[in-house]
Amino acid sequence: MTGSETATRAADDARAALETDLELVAIVAVARNGVIGVDGEMPWHIPADMKHFRRETTGHPVIMGRVTYESIVAGLGEPLPERTSIVLTTRELDTPANVIVANDVDEAIAAAERASRERHGGIGRAFVAGGASVYEQFLPVVDRLVVTEVDRDPDGDAFFPEIDPETWRVTARDERDEVTFLEYERR
Template structure:
C-alpha cells in the first residue's frame, strides 16, 4: 500500500482460512498499494522507498473513507502517526485482542471486516472502502475488489512482501498518470461473464495478521 508516512505496509504473518468473495453489494472494495516492478510492496515491515507524491496521493484517495488493514500495517501506521489514520475509520483484521483508540476497531475474520467496513461506510456516507495492506489482506480481498489503485514503480526493489499475483485479463486500466519513475494507475474489474475475462484464475488466499 501507499501511506502518509513510510511504514504503512505490513509483512505477512500467521494465516488462517477465511476468504472474502465477490458480491453485488453497493459498497465497493478497492485495493490501494504502491508496487515495485517485481511486485514488492514491503521490506522488514516498512516500505523500501519514500515517494512524497505517493503519500499525498494515498491521503487524497482514502481520506473520508473506511480503510481495512492487518495488525502489522496498523501498528506501523500508529508508530509513525501516533494513532490511526486521521479522518478515516480503520478496520484492523487480527486474531489478537487489541485495545484500539477511537477511529479504529479490531475484527477477527474477513466477514467481520467486511461488515464493519460496510457499516462505517454507511455512517460516513460513502460507497467505497479501501484495502491498504499488508500482503495477505490484499490477497484476502482481491477477489472481492471492484478496483485497484496502484502506484506502479518502474524499478524492481528488494523486499520480503509482495502484492498478490492477479489475472490481468480480469482487469481493465481506466486511468494512468505517469510520473518520473512511477505511475498512478487505476484498474476496474471486468464484468463477471465478460468473455475477455474468461479463463481467469481465482486466488485462494488465507487470513493473516499482516
C-alpha cells in the same frame, strides 16, 4: 467457457457471496518486481505517493492487517486521520475511537459498512490497504484497484498478487517522475 470467463465467473461468485453493496477498492504501491514491503515496513518513502494515498482514502473506511496498522501508527504517531481504520487481527488490541478491530474478513466488511454509513456520510466505498496477506484475501472480491507502480526493484519480503490482465483492465494512467498512478476495473 474460456479460462477468462471462468475467472470472471469465479470473481462474480466470490463478490456475490460477500453480500455487501460497498464498493471495495484495493490501494497499493508496488515495485516493478512485485515488492510492497520489507521487514514490516514500506521499502521506500515517496511523498507523491503518500499524498495520493491520503487523497484517495480520506473520508472512507480503510481495511488493513495488524502488521500494516502497527507500521502506520509507528510512522505517523497515530492511526490514519480522517479515516476509520478497520484492523484485521486474531489478537485483542487496545485501539482509539477511529479504529475498529475485526477478527475475520466478514467482520471487517460489516465494520466497513457500518463506518461508511455512520461516520463517512454513506458514500459506500471502502479501501483495502494491505499488507500482503490482506491483499491476497481481498483481491478476488474487490471492485477496483488503485495502483502506484514504483519504478524500482527493491529487496523485500511482502508482495502484491499478480494482476491478471484477463481479469483486470487499466482505466486510468498518470505517469510521473518515479511513479505511475493506475486504476484498474474488472473486465
